[in-house]
Amino acid sequence: MIDVEEQLARAVSLRESGSLDQARDLLLHLSTVAPDHVQVAYQTAWVHDLLGLEREAVPFYVRALDGDGLSAAERRGATLGLGSTYRSLGMYAEAVGVLAAGAAEFPGDRALAVFLAMARYNAGDAKEAVASLLTLLADTTSDPDIQRYHRAITFYAEDLDRVWS
Template sequence: MQALIAERRDDDPAAIFEWASVHDFLGREAEAIPLYRRALELGLDPVRNSQAQIQLASSLRNVGETTEAVRILEGMEPDATVGDAHEAFLALALFDAGRPGDALRVALKALGKTLPVYRGAINHYADAIVDSK
């Protein structure tokens, strides 16, 4: 992959994103983070942009930067590429941030969208969860 990336310009956001993804996949999140940030700064196409935001937030969570991970994920909207995946990663980040009630609420609301019969009940119960903080 490194050889393929070397064939691209140094400021090619897609190449930088793919290189970040390689680092991430190998468990080298700390090295992936600045690459994701650079790719996002340079401007990614819509498909990679959503993925880069989620993967950046996931890497931040994995290195203990849960506050920034939550901020990124809370600012995302569902889209055709990743759907509501940001909500699953947000639930994980909230849990790691010591906000288990918020994490459960987000997870239940995401699940509720898929329930044809009990959506209303699940949303009601999710809204009633009080975080223990």
């Protein structure tokens, strides 16, 4: 009988040490032995992404997010991973859906906000993408020149097409 937890720890250690192909092989085996194990699914998705095998990562991200048992940090990572992977595959509507749900679930996560803006741009919503990035920039920068115009930047981010007559 295989000890899934022990082998999962071994696979994570292999991934962390850079032995990505070995980690992938072990994780693929574990995913057949324990198909509903969300940690196995998450780690399998992650290693596929690291290897540039984005399309193969998708079903593992979906499996991880559909189950219970991920910590909040892991759930956030899986959401970002799946959304980013969808975007890199040209699946822009799916990317926006996943990343928007992630931004709602983790409203203070700026990385999710940035990836959501990129996906919105790719989906043809450049105005919303730029507006959200302007707001993010104004709220997070320590640059004194940008901070000086914080109010104006956030005001215009709300309506980039506004013209004063």
